[in-house]
Amino acid sequence: MKIICPFFYLNLNDALEELKAMNESACDLIEIRLDRAKAYKIEDLIQLVAHAKKKCILTLRSKQDGGEANMDHAVYEKKIIELFQVPDVIVDLELLHLQHFQDTRFKQYLDRCIISYHNFNKTPDNLNEIWKQMDIYQPYIEKVACMPQSKEDVLTLLLSCYEHKTISKKCAISMSDMGMISRIIGEMFGSEYTFCSLTTSSAPGQLPLEKMVEYLNILD
């Protein structure tokens, strides 16, 4: 299972420091969360990513999906299209917004997109439908992260990933302490990526990187 560590971009200088720690760590990919930044410039992101020794993911997580960026569909779309100017990165695209996109330009970049669905309140009943909605786009990665309200919800989420056949790679996360196990054993259910924290946690239930490495080594 590939390990992704997130950090929040606030300004270029701090981000370069964060990136240094990520470069030296055991993570496989780096997620740069842009939604906490007051502003960012595409030129700065290009410069930042040029210093990365690992693949970077750019994520502008909206309030509706549990992040901090407050914007309507049109503004989100404009900002996401801009992010594709940064070479070689993977861009996280929220299904909720994607379904309202007017511009079709993103289609040429689907092989470097994660399409994501988040639910910070519950694990919905229609997980199969959600995975299928992502299939329409055939992105590089399909990701579903939900909050469990019971242990059954954790299993439901993992099983939905296991049963969902797609050519995209998959990432399934059950959040919070209750769902933490999904981050460790996800691969047995077809989830190829897991998020954990090096310097910052970006969601409930993320394990510290060194613990994750330890657990994954045991399962190996």
Ligand SMILES: O=C1C[C@@](O)(C(=O)O)C[C@@H](O)[C@@H]1O
């Ligand atoms: O989508 C995800 C998954 C995540 O929410 C998690 O549960 O680890 C963490 C976010 O940073 C990332 O964008």
